[in-house]
Amino acid sequence: MIASAPKDEHNSELRRIALVVCAVVLWAVLYAWLETLARWLTIIVLHLDTASQFGAAVAFFIYEAPKVLMLLVLVVFGVGVVRTFFTPEQTRKMLAGRRESAGNVLAALLGVVTPFCSCSAVPLFIGFVTSGVPLGVTFSFLVSAPMVNEIALVLLFSLFGWKIALLYMSTGLAIAMISGWVIGRLKMERFVEDWVYKMQVGSSDCASPHQSWDERIGLGLDAVRDIVGKVWPYVLAGIAVGAGIHGYVPENFMASIMGKSAWWAVPVAVLIGIPMYSNAAGIIPVVQALLEKGAALGTVLAFMMAVIGLSLPETIILRKVLKPQLIAAFIGVVGCGILIVGYLFNILL
Amino acid sequence: MKIEIYGTGCAKCKKLFENAQAAAGSDALVSKVEDIQQIMNAGVMLTPAIAIDGEVKSAGKVLSVDEIKKMISK
Structure with missing residues (x-):
């Protein structure tokens, strides 16, 4: 068995690649037909009138839920494969001794x-x-890693379109780079718990x-089994709530609360968003429905970033290694970055 | 044989510990390492990690019982 191992491996590799290609083609065909299929199911099979409130909500769900799940499977798989090329060990080696600004980026x-x-x-x-x-560079990593993730991008892309997905990704990266740089400038090394720097760290790869x-x-x-297996209930719950809002909440209902004219909406959205613990999967479909009903894009983006990027559980975990002052600086700097993004988009768009 | 599971006590770490116990049976001593100093000493940056006879074999993943069995038999 050992003698034939290389050939066997090669064959199984080719077989697997062929299987993946087939699966992707099948996926694409199904995806292209999804809208027609969903409409057929809603109108012909379920006899629903898409102009009615209930019909609109059901139609929204029947189309969006499979669409988001399909995109999620594809992208999580792709990112899962890409991630096999990166390990934290390599990332650490690439970042060690970097000068600050380039290091933050x-x-x-x-x-x-x-x-x-x-x-x-x-x-x-x-x-x-x-x-x-450097501490600031480490923070750039810690801010970007949870905030700019594949799940958020898939949901933004499928529910809002590529422009907003790109906007979220680039502003998220900008916040990570700049807030890391600011934390570096604040010279907060002494607010890392003392024992951290005394640690003996071994290496293993x-x-x-x-x-x-x-x-x-x-x-x-x-990765697909692990991640999609975990988030699908949130996705479905999020889309169901989104569908409810889509069908039942009147047009422009959110305009007065989360619209452009309400200047206080952005800080309130951030303050509510920080302690809220939800992953991108649950929050984005809800947020999309809010946007549709007249909420301003900047406010909505700020809310999303605060929910996804600044999570209470993560700060509690980080409290083990950071003194409260540094935790406060971390939340403060990132929170300000999110505020600026929120206002910026409300003014620009 | 000695199997160590590195992790700060999250749900994933417990799962890996259980899988390792199931895979090893009575052949190996499976223990948990929860002390952060020891985790760092081993050079583990992604938890949960598994080490067999002192050598870290996998990090950041909950391996299945079969996967651990395969590792042990190597």
């Missing part, structure tokens, strides 16, 4: 592709700062960089 970008989960924020933070990654495509595809599929 690189850290924010790496935050998008490096696998991250807020439960390992502490070891990651210690690993970074003890190996000579267990995820070998020489993985076969077979393994990478396998890991991509694992």
Whole structure:
């Protein structure tokens, strides 16, 4: 078995790649027909009038739910495969000893592709700062990693279109770069818990960089099972609430509360958003429906960023390694960045 | 054989610990390492991680029972 192993591996690799290509083609065909299929289901099978409130809500759900889930599967798979090329170990090596401004930019970008989960924020933070990654650069990474993620981008793309997805991604990255830079300028190293810098950090690089495509595809599929398996109830709940708003809330209802003219809407949206713990999957469909009913884009973006980017559980976890002053600076600086983005878009658009 | 699970006590870490116990049976001693200093000593930046006889084999992933069995037999 050992002797024939390379050939076997090669064959199974080709087979897997072929399977993936087939799956993607099938996906594309289904996706192209989805709107027709959804309309047929709503009007012919369910006999619903899309002009009625209930009909509009059901039609919205029947089309949006499969669309978002399909995009989610595709993108999570793609990102899962891309992530096999990056490990936190490599990211750390790339960032160690970087000069600040360039380091902030690189850290924010790496935050998008490096696998991250807020439960390992502490070891990651210690690993970074003890190996000579500047504190501000570390923060750029910690801000961008949760905020600019594939799930948020998929939902924004499918519900709002590519322009807003791009807008969210670029402003999210800008906030990560700039707030990391500001935290670096504030010279807050003494507000990291003292024991952190005294840590002895070993090195290990267990995820070998020489993985076969077979393994990478396998890991991509694992990511789909893991992530989509976890977020689909939120997506469906979010779209259901969104569908309700879509069908029943009158046009321009939100204009007075979350519209452009309400100057206080942006700070209130951020303040409400910070302690709210929801992932992108649950919040974006709701937010999309609000936007449709007259909420201003800047306010909505600010709300989304505050909910996704600044989460209470993550700050509680980070409290282990950061003194309260630095936690406050972190929330303050990122919160201000989000505020500026919110106002900017309300004024510009 | 000695198997160590590195993690600060999140749900994923517990799952990996259970899977490792199931995979090892009575052949190996499975233990949890929750102390952050020890986790960092091992060079683990993504939890949960699994080490077999002191060597970190995987990080940031909940391996299935079969995957751990395969690792042990190697």
